[in-house]
Amino acid sequence: xxxxxxxxxxxxxxxxxxxxxxxxxxxxxxxxxxxxxxxxxxxxxxxxxxxxxxxxxxxxxxxxxxxxxxxxxxxx
Numbered sequence: 234x235x236x237x238x239x240x241x242x243x244x245x246x247x248x249x250x251x252x253x254x255x256x257x258x259x260x261x262x263x264x265x266x267x268x269x270x271x272x273x274x275x276x277x278x279x280x281x282x283x284x285x286x287x288x289x290x291x292x293x294x295x296x297x298x299x300x301x302x303x304x305x306x307x308x309x
Contacts, residue, residue, distance in 0.1 A: 252285070253268055261291055261294040263294065263297055263302075264298070264301075266308055269298050269299050269302060270308070273299060277303075277308075277309060279295065
């Protein structure tokens, strides 16, 4: 069974979504699954910071929050 790639990339899909805006020093709540869902593709991959536009510290918070949510069964 061959894998068929869609015509749109993850960056285009993310740009089309209405994402929450974070200031550079603002903390990201790791328990807010709805907010973390904006930074994950439909296949469950975490989007890189070059696409999302968050700082490296915020990207680490997103990564940690998504992994915690996956372990708790809140995200697939």
